[in-house]
Amino acid sequence: MATEILFPKIGFSMEEGTLAEWLVPDGASVSSGQPLYVLESDKSAQEVESPGTGTLKIIAETGQVYKVGDVLGEIV
Structure with a gap:
């Protein structure tokens, strides 16, 4: 079962933000808690950790603005 990677709400009033950089390439193995x-x-600017363990499937492009809750990728 895939785990969605959602754009998080970091501050109380935050509604959107920019995906600045992927730290792990598409298709790489990731562990829970890994940036x-x-x-x-x-x-x-803040690093966001993996919500699970598996293989990263990137959906969202860097440099784009996303709303809180948007799906950025999956861990399968």
């Missing part, structure tokens, strides 16, 4: 990508909000 997956960097997101940028209006106040900071």
Whole structure:
């Protein structure tokens, strides 16, 4: 069963942010808690960890703005 990678809400008022960089390439094996990508909000940049263990399938492109809850990828 796939685990969705969702764009997280980092701050109380955050509604959207930019996917700055994937830290792991598409198709790579990842572990729960491993840093997956960097997101940028209006106040900071932050690494976001993997929600599960498996193979990363990237859906979202870097440099784009996403809303909180948007699907960025999957771990299968």
